[in-house]
Amino acid sequence: MADPENTLIMETTKGRVVIEMRPDLAPLHVEQIKTLARRGFYDGIVFHRVIEGFMAQTGCPHGTGTGGSDLPNLRAEFNSEPHVRGVCSMARAQNPNSANSQFFICFDDARFLDRQYTVWGKVTEGMENVDKIKRGEPVRDPDKILSLKVAADAA
Incomplete structure (x- = not known):
């Protein structure tokens, strides 16, 4: 495994x-994601917006895309990493500095998002499971995160 x-x-x-x-x-x-994961913030949160051929979004405590955590919003950390299959990037509102807890995983290349959303990670195992997440906007009876843990803590 990479750095736990x-x-x-x-x-x-x-x-x-x-x-x-x-x-x-x-x-x-x-x-911020590690802090929230360690608090159990993501446990039980649904994939509320899942668009075929595009991405699966999660991280809203209301399950609607309207909320975030009680931590402050983040300033944008846009980078040159491309939005391709398996990339994890932060969702945000119109304001580029409004990312908080919501993120999405790309199903396919979405290069039009490059340098406008903050890429922070990539799926290295289980992308076939991401592919199975129920589609919808909003999703009826959505799939959810049962637990999200930092590997260093999961021993």
Whole structure:
């Protein structure tokens, strides 16, 4: 396994997904996600917006895409990493500095998002499970994150 301190293990209703985080690209975003994961914030949160051929979005405590955590929003850490299959990137509102807890995983290349959303990681195992997540916008009876843990803590 890569660095366990920068690896997330996400158990979903469709199976396990392993995400390698990239603090070299987005140190503030990685730190916020780890903090929230360690608090159990993501446990039980649904994939509320899942678009075929595009991405699966999660991280809203209301399950609607309207909320975030009680931590402050993050300033953008846009980088040159391309939005391709398996990439994890932060969702945000119109304001580029409005990312908080919501993120999405790309099903396919979405290069039109490059340098406008903060890439912070990539799925290294279990992408076939991401592919099985129920589609919809909003999703009826959505799949969810059962647990999201930092690998260093999951021993």
